[in-house]
Amino acid sequence: MIPSSETVGTAGPGRPRDPGVNRAILKAALRQLAEDGYSRMSMDAVASEAGVTKPTVYRRWSSKADLATAALAELQGAEPIPSTGSxxxxxxxxxxxxxxxxxxxxxxxxxxxxxxxxxxxxxxxxxxxxxxxxxxxxxxxxxxxxxxxxxxxxxxxxxxxxxxxxxxxxxxxxxxxxxxxxxxxxxxxxxxxxxxxxxxxxxxxxxx
Amino acid sequence: MIPSSETVGTAGPGRPRDPGVNRAILKAALRQLAEDGYSRMSMDAVASEAGVTKPTVYRRWSSKADLATAALAELQGAEPIPSTGSxxxxxxxxxxxxxxxxxxxxxxxxxxxxxxxxxxxxxxxxxxxxxxxxxxxxxxxxxxxxxxxxxxxxxxxxxxxxxxxxxxxxxxxxxxxxxxxxxxxxxxxxxxxxxxxxxxxxxxxxxx
DNA sequence: GTTTATTTACGATACGGTATAGTAATTCTA
DNA sequence: TAGAATTACTATACCGTATCGTAAATAAAC
Known part of the structure; x- marks a missing residue:
């Protein structure tokens, strides 16, 4: 079992993280992963598309592979479909x-x-x-x-x-x-x- | 209809091309395409794996995409299978x-x-x-x-x-x-x- | 028929331009 | 003031091209 590698933002002192940033990064990463593939997906482009800069991404995920798996994990499995009886x-x-x-x-x-x-x-x-x-x-x-x-x-x-x-x-x-x-x-x-x-x-x- | 983009070696004067070089390049290209994908396949690596140098590759195929499609074209479709009657x-x-x-x-x-x-x-x-x-x-x-x-x-x-x-x-x-x-x-x-x-x-x- | 010039192929090396992953050094903000 | 964010940077990799010297084949001159 691989533990989530996302660096959690402790609720200590200092400036709190913007939770929207996480979502924006993951969304951009998933889109690039799908459209361009992993090797063409770039941390620069992901950051730019998410409206942040690269170190902001690296503060949350330690590597490109880490970010890509996190983005994939956002894919939800099929939603349940109610049975019709047939x-x-x-x-x-x-x-x-x-x-x-x-x-x-x-x-x-x-x-x-x-x-x-x-x-x-x-x-x-x-x-x-x-x-x-x-x-x-x-x-x-x-x-x-x-x-x-x-x-x-x-x-x-x-x-x-x-x-x-x-x-x-x-x-x-x-x-x-x-x-x-x-x-x-x-x-x-x-x-x-x-x-x-x-x-x-x-x-x-x-x-x- | 896209004409074959492989540069043909005319049978005129001059040193003839080594046909083994063509085969080695295509084989290396196909292997890298399959194992590493197109964007990780590199002309440097293909040339090195084929035992030639990069200009030798570019003399035959004008670009990476060109080489990759040529390598793909080597894949033969399924060979015919004799019918058994059933x-x-x-x-x-x-x-x-x-x-x-x-x-x-x-x-x-x-x-x-x-x-x-x-x-x-x-x-x-x-x-x-x-x-x-x-x-x-x-x-x-x-x-x-x-x-x-x-x-x-x-x-x-x-x-x-x-x-x-x-x-x-x-x-x-x-x-x-x-x-x-x-x-x-x-x-x-x-x-x-x-x-x-x-x-x-x-x-x-x-x-x- | 031998010699010489010409043509093409190839190896080795280098370079320009671009792109990328990841990392300081610095500024900003709650 | 501590942590978040940004700008600037390093190191590396890759594509495509150019140069220089050499090998191998043909064509022409004698």
């Missing part, structure tokens, strides 16, 4: 928000940014996995497991494969460079669901 | 080689490298799509279409979704950081196939 419908909603997240500007670029740094700055992808990848997978996994518990899935359905297919199809599509159709989430879930659900069963009506 | 079996073989390609050292890192440069050096991802992404997708697509022509798939099967799921599941798995099981290709194809094949039909025996 597994395919739940999956579509989860993937719908995933689609919005990934395909807004730089939603996908941050994945490239942490991937390419796996060798030089492995703490980035480690944290990204903890904060973003695993929570999202868990949401899908839970929907699938509860469907399985209700007997909706065929025996031996490969839930792990299903999770990877649901999420990975977005990545694969992104790499084509084509525009993502708005019905994408529905199409993916429909196809995956046919692969894991009990056959011969009328498919539940799906809301939308 | 679509699921063909898919498994294609995914099997994909698995070997992606999960050998730096097989995945190059994807991150071109992704993160989409803004600064978009020609990298453009070329990568042409040379690597599209050929691979086409192979899968062709297997699926011929299965469809033989009436093996259910009506309205979403082939595009299937292709994305087949490939994307690898990417999604990679992002978890877990080891890839050796049976992965089989599991993915099995699940996808159930989602697109005609139901009620005894599944063809799959070789292995």
């Amino acid at each position: 597994a395919p419908s739940d999956l579509k909603r989860i993937l719908g928000t995933l689609q919005k997240t990934l395909f807004r500007p730089n939603g996908m670029a941050i994945i490239g940014a942490v991937m390419v740094e796996e060798r030089h700055t492995p703490e980035l992808i480690t944290l990204f996995r903890e904060r973003v990848v695993h929570p999202r997978r868990l949401m899908l996994r839970e929907v699938l497991e509860s469907a399985e518990a209700e007997g909706a899935l065929r025996a031996g359905a490969d839930l792990d494969a299903a999770v990877n297919m649901l999420i990975g199809s977005f990545y694969a599509h992104y790499l084509t460079g084509d525009k993502m159709p708005r019905t994408w989430a529905r199409r993916i879930v429909d196809t995956v669901w046919k692969g894991i659900a009990k056959p011969g069963r009328r498919r539940a009506a799906t809301r939308r | 679509a699921p079996s063909d898919l498994k073989r294609i995914l099997g080689t994909l698995q070997k390609t992606l999960f050998r050292p730096n097989g995945m890192a190059i994807i991150g490298a071109v992704m993160v440069e989409e803004r600064h050096t978009p020609e990298l991802i453009t070329l990568f799509r042409e040379r690597v992404v599209h050929p691979r997708r086409l192979m899968l697509r062709e297997v699926l279409e011929s299965a469809e022509a033989e009436g093996a798939l259910r009506a309205g099967a979403d082939l595009d979704a299937a292709v994305n799921m087949l490939i994307g599941s690898f990417y999604a798995h990679y992002l978890t950081g877990d080891k890839m099981p050796r049976t992965w290709a089989r599991r993915i194809v099995d699940t996808v196939w159930k989602g697109i094949a005609k139901p009620g039909r005894r599944r063809a025996a799959t070789r292995r």
Whole structure:
């Protein structure tokens, strides 16, 4: 467990820190990390974009890697999505928000940014996995497991494969460079669901 | 259409170029591109690793971006895989080689490298799509279409979704950081196939 | 056919310009 | 007055270019 490396401002004497400065720095760092990647993200540019100067940044985070991981840690995992009672419908909603997240500007670029740094700055992808990848997978996994518990899935359905297919199809599509159709989430879930659900069963009506 | 930017050595008088030098430079460039990413790849380091000096590199490629795209172009698209007659079996073989390609050292890192440069050096991802992404997708697509022509798939099967799921599941798995099981290709194809094949039909025996 | 000039490739080295991470030295402010 | 913020700085790295000398091949002169 890596302790937070952010230098805490003690509440002692002297001028107190402006909490807005922290937020501005992290926001600028995250934006540059996503748009330019780690190695092009510069402490000068982050400071300037945040409206402060470099030593102000270094007072809070001791290095560039430190700041970058702190910025990544700001990424919140997927917000919980209320269940609709129907597994395919739940999956579509989860993937719908995933689609919005990934395909807004730089939603996908941050994945490239942490991937390419796996060798030089492995703490980035480690944290990204903890904060973003695993929570999202868990949401899908839970929907699938509860469907399985209700007997909706065929025996031996490969839930792990299903999770990877649901999420990975977005990545694969992104790499084509084509525009993502708005019905994408529905199409993916429909196809995956046919692969894991009990056959011969009328498919539940799906809301939308 | 971008013409090859490599400076061709005319066969006129003068000392001929050492063809081994070209290969060594491209190999070093590709390695650094994959391991370190584009912005950390340096012309100094490439030259040194290739056993030449910088002007020798610049005599052949006019810029760093030029060299990087030339190195990427060396990536050959998937080699053709002979058909076995059974679509699921063909898919498994294609995914099997994909698995070997992606999960050998730096097989995945190059994807991150071109992704993160989409803004600064978009020609990298453009070329990568042409040379690597599209050929691979086409192979899968062709297997699926011929299965469809033989009436093996259910009506309205979403082939595009299937292709994305087949490939994307690898990417999604990679992002978890877990080891890839050796049976992965089989599991993915099995699940996808159930989602697109005609139901009620005894599944063809799959070789292995 | 031998010799000489010409042309190109390459190594080694250096340099200009720019950019970056991180660090004093100094001023400001609660 | 103590800590926060700024300005100025150091050290380093990199891209791209230039120079100088040498190796290897062709073309021309004799």
